[in-house]
Amino acid sequence: MATSLAAVTLGNPVLTASGCAAAGRELAPFLDPAHLGAVVTKSVMLRPRSGRATPRMAETPSGMLNSIGLQGPGIDAFLAHDLPWLAERGARAVVSIAGGSVGEFAEVAQRLVGAPGLALLEVNISCPNVASRGQVFACDPMAAADVVRAVKAVTTVPVFAKLSPDVTDIVAIARSCVDAGADGLSLINTLLGTVIDTDTLRPVLTGITGGLSGPAIRPVAVRCVWQVHAALPGVPILGMGGILTGLDALQFVLAGASAVSVGTAVFHDPSAPTRVLAELRAALAARGFPQLTDAIGLAHREPHR
Amino acid sequence: MTAAQVSAPVVSTEPVGAYQLITLDAPAIASGAEPGQFVAVAVGGPETAMLLRRCFALYTADSATGRIQIVVAEHGPGTGWLVQVRPGSELDLVGPLGRPFTLPDTPGAAVLVAGGYGSAPMFDLARRLRAAGSAVQMVVGAGSAERLFGVDEARVVADSVVVTTDDGSVGVRGLVTDMLPGLLGSPGVSTVYACGPMAMLRAVAGLATSYDLPCQVAVEESMACGIGVCMTCVLPVVGADGRTRMVRSCVEGPVFEADRVRWKDVGTLPGDVVGADAMDLR
Numbered sequence: 368m369a370t371s372l373a374a375v376t377l378g379n380p381v382l383t384a385s386g387c388a389a390a391g392r393e394l395a396p397f398l399d400p401a402h403l404g405a406v407v408t409k410s411v412m413l414r415p416r417s418g419r420a421t422p423r424m425a426e427t428p429s430g431m432l433n434s435i436g437l438q439g440p441g442i443d444a445f446l447a448h449d450l451p452w453l454a455e456r457g458a459r460a461v462v463s464i465a466g467g468s469v470g471e472f473a474e475v476a477q478r479l480v481g482a483p484g485l486a487l488l489e490v491n492i493s494c495p496n497v498a499s500r501g502q503v504f505a506c507d508p509m510a511a512a513d514v515v516r517a518v519k520a521v522t523t524v525p526v527f528a529k530l531s532p533d534v535t536d537i538v539a540i541a542r543s544c545v546d547a548g549a550d551g552l553s554l555i556n557t558l559l560g561t562v563i564d565t566d567t568l569r570p571v572l573t574g575i576t577g578g579l580s581g582p583a584i585r586p587v588a589v590r591c592v593w594q595v596h597a598a599l600p601g602v603p604i605l606g607m608g609g610i611l612t613g614l615d616a617l618q619f620v621l622a623g624a625s626a627v628s629v630g631t632a633v634f635h636d637p638s639a640p641t642r643v644l645a646e647l648r649a650a651l652a653a654r655g656f657p658q659l660t661d662a663i664g665l666a667h668r669e670p671h672r
Numbered sequence: 673m674t675a676a677q678v679s680a681p682v683v684s685t686e687p688v689g690a691y692q693l694i695t696l697d698a699p700a701i702a703s704g705a706e707p708g709q710f711v712a713v714a715v716g717g718p719e720t721a722m723l724l725r726r727c728f729a730l731y732t733a734d735s736a737t738g739r740i741q742i743v744v745a746e747h748g749p750g751t752g753w754l755v756q757v758r759p760g761s762e763l764d765l766v767g768p769l770g771r772p773f774t775l776p777d778t779p780g781a782a783v784l785v786a787g788g789y790g791s792a793p794m795f796d797l798a799r800r801l802r803a804a805g806s807a808v809q810m811v812v813g814a815g816s817a818e819r820l821f822g823v824d825e826a827r828v829v830a831d832s833v834v835v836t837t838d839d840g841s842v843g844v845r846g847l848v849t850d851m852l853p854g855l856l857g858s859p860g861v862s863t864v865y866a867c868g869p870m871a872m873l874r875a876v877a878g879l880a881t882s883y884d885l886p887c888q889v890a891v892e893e894s895m896a897c898g899i900g901v902c903m904t905c906v907l908p909v910v911g912a913d914g915r916t917r918m919v920r921s922c923v924e925g926p927v928f929e930a931d932r933v934r935w936k937d938v939g940t941l942p943g944d945v946v947g948a949d950a951m952d953l954r
Contacts, residue, residue, distance in 0.1 A: 387902070389900060389901045393899050394901065397766075397899075412950065414949075414950045416950040416951060417917070417945045417946060417947035418903060418947070419951070420940045421904070421907070421938075421939055422894065422904075422939075423906070424894065426722060426723065426750075429721040429723065431723060431724060433904065435903045435904070436951060438903050438918060441947070573939075582723075632723075633901060634896050634901070635714060635725065636677075637677060637766060637899055638677055
């Protein structure tokens with residue numbers, strides 16, 4: 368079930384999702400990271416970050432809100448401890464990078480040049496831009512493009528921009544990122560949500576808002592993949608958003624994704640990525656697809672009569 | 673030992689006071705599990721809309737029979753589903769998870785403090801302590817009689833037991849911590865263990881420190897995954913290097929040295945936590 372994301376060929380199309388698998392090590396009791404298409408690591412920034420105060424999580428119908436605040440060890444510790452662990456096990460790494468400024472994105476990307484096992488960079492532009500009073504890069508076509516351009520200027524691996532669905536026109540943002548040199552797009556990041564505790568009469572999360580993930584957002588994600596693939600059919604898409612099963616993954620592929628990330632499902636079922644892969648393989652075979660690539664974007668075509 | 677994900681048949685389920693005691697056939701988890709470790713249980717069945725696992729301390733884990741037991745307090749739709757599960761059905765479990773209690777290097781006298789169903793992991797701990805030559809005193813408390821768990825068993829596994837209830841329906845009226853000044857000051861007491869609500873743990877930790885006693889606590893932070901990937905169950909803990917980090921209670925806990933936890937800062941982000949300076953926009 369080989370597939371490719373821009374210049375990168377993957378043995379199969381099922382990856383973890385950023386922020387849902389740490390850097391892979393914690394999932395080792397439940398799956399072999401080398402058997403996945405790739406491990407997408409939690410967004411790494413230049414410096415260590417504590418993340419926010421708790422509560423950081425609220426369960427919602429078929430989903431959850433999280434407001435972690437990009438807790439992480441910083442790029443130095445990531446390069447020293449996390450990436451080598453994946454490389455030693457023969458796992459491919461898609462490294463998600465984040466920053467509070469265009470310069471920080473570029474610096475993190477620069478530090479990753481030549482890192483072992485690095486297949487691809489996923490640029491998490493759904494984080495606040497310090498220079499625009501916290502507006503997230505992903506909501507501004509110009510800011511999003513600035514990040515992509517800066518990262519492309521320093522790295523040699525393909526660069527995927529991870530887009531937020533919380534925008535008026537996701538195709539416009541997608542086009543802006545591709546014009547700036549993005550080799551592909553990751554669709555979608557979480558949607559902003561709020562839950563209020565009716566006993567305390569206050570928001571559950573310390574951060575007030577959190578990112579909504581899980582099956583609740585799947586139709587939104589499939590719609591985004593559909594719209595972007597329709598507008599930019601030559602641009603590879605890594606699809607994610609509420610995938611729990613192989614049939615969920617197949618929806619993304621049919622909408623135009625070349626590969627998928629399994630995220631929140633891991634919290635429910637730590638072996639979900641390998642299960643989804645097996646289910647997707649069976650679903651493709653049952654529908655007579657000789658290979659995955661025959662199914663990518665198929666839903667856009669007129670049915671045979 | 674490494675955690676396993678298993679589909680575990682429910683052997684029996686029975687109400688015990690305000691709680692439900694569920695016995696499961698889970699040999700892969702029962703073998704090698706230690707007191708203080710927990711299991712993460714999927715709730716709601718195959719088509720569930722509740723994605724997050726519920727975590728429960730192991731009450732018993734018997735490698736000979738392959739059975740484990742958990743104590744469930746119903747306080748929402750997830751635990752509400754769990755207490756209705758019937759024998760013969762199966763639960764999706766991940767475990768054993770987390771760092772267990774550790775026994776003292778040399779035997780002494782241990783005081784075990786438990787609040788509500790937080791007593792669950794304390795009985796196996798008491799047995800192991802006594803097998804290793806320590807004396808065990810237990811203080812078991814709850815809001816009311818039906819919210820106590822395991823008082824009769826405590827009388828079997830401990831050398832002495834004190835029971836408290838907030839309403840005085842059983843034992844001494846008051847909090848478990850009201851009993852501690854007398855106990856912790858007794859000659860020979862060498863270590864303290866505690867499990868229960870965070871406010872209780874904080875109070876026990878403070879008392880243990882004032883008596884200069886080592887104290888281990890098993891914390892109850894809400895978790896989404898239980899395996900260390902979601903980063904939601906963090907609390908500020910001082911490391912061996914003296915610096916405070918937001919650490920995951922599921923993998924670096926749930927058992928912590930009590931004097932390492934910055935109790936008054938739980939639920940906040942103190943400015944001196946490693947990486948707090950990078951939180952430009954909170």
